[in-house]
Amino acid sequence: MGAIITKTLLSEIEKSNWKQFCHSHGMSEAEMLRMLINRVSPEASNTEDFKAIRNNKITIRLSTENLKKLSCRAKAEGYFYQTSWVNAAVMANLYREPILTKEEMGVLRDSNRQLAAIGRNLNQIARVLNIEFRESDKITKEMIEALSLRIEEHKTKVYKLLHKNRSRWNIHE
Numbered sequence: 001m002g003a004i005i006t007k008t009l010l011s012e013i014e015k016s017n018w019k020q021f022c023h024s025h026g027m028s029e030a031e032m033l034r035m036l037i038n039r040v041s042p043e044a045s046n047t048e049d050f051k052a053i054r055n056n057k058i059t060i061r062l063s064t065e066n067l068k069k070l071s072c073r074a075k076a077e078g079y080f081y082q083t084s085w086v087n088a089a090v091m092a093n094l095y096r097e098p099i100l101t102k103e104e105m106g107v108l109r110d111s112n113r114q115l116a117a118i119g120r121n122l123n124q125i126a127r128v129l130n131i132e133f134r135e136s137d138k139i140t141k142e143m144i145e146a147l148s149l150r151i152e153e154h155k156t157k158v159y160k161l162l163h164k165n166r167s168r169w170n171i172h173e
Contacts, residue, residue: 023063024065024066067082070086073085078103098169099169107157107161
């Protein structure tokens with residue numbers, strides 16, 4: 001099938017803005033137009049031209065401006081390597097689930113240790129209440145409230161971490 005050309009008339013301002021938009025996304029005007037058409041009208045896309053890769057490596061080219069933005073964002077979000085941030089961005093987009101940094105994973109590990117400690121405290125309380133019924137007066141209201149407060153603090157910490165992560169990758173439930 002031969003190629004068919006589509007044309008449109010633009011004002012100087014529209015053309016200038018279009019060129020700048022395409023350039024800022026690291027694409028030619030034709031590539032951007034083709035991508036937009038395929039996104040708006042998937043049934044019009046030509047999947048015959050799709051080229052599958054032969055290995056699990058993908059190379060991308062970014063404008064200098066976009067590379068700077070990527071670097072700043074990766075650093076700000078705690079990534080040591082730009083590639084790690086790009087990989088996390090792709091995975092978050094593909095799976096629509098949070099992708100955690102090593103620091104965030106550490107926070108969640110610490111969180112699990114705290115939950116385990118709380119669980120041990122609850123087991124001790126249950127043991128006292130069930131086995132040593134006569135000594136149940138050793139468990140005070142303050143002890144239960146302190147444990148409840150630790151649980152609430154923990155839940156808030158985990159919620160903030162996951163909320164920050166979902167916001168980073170623009171994942172909404």
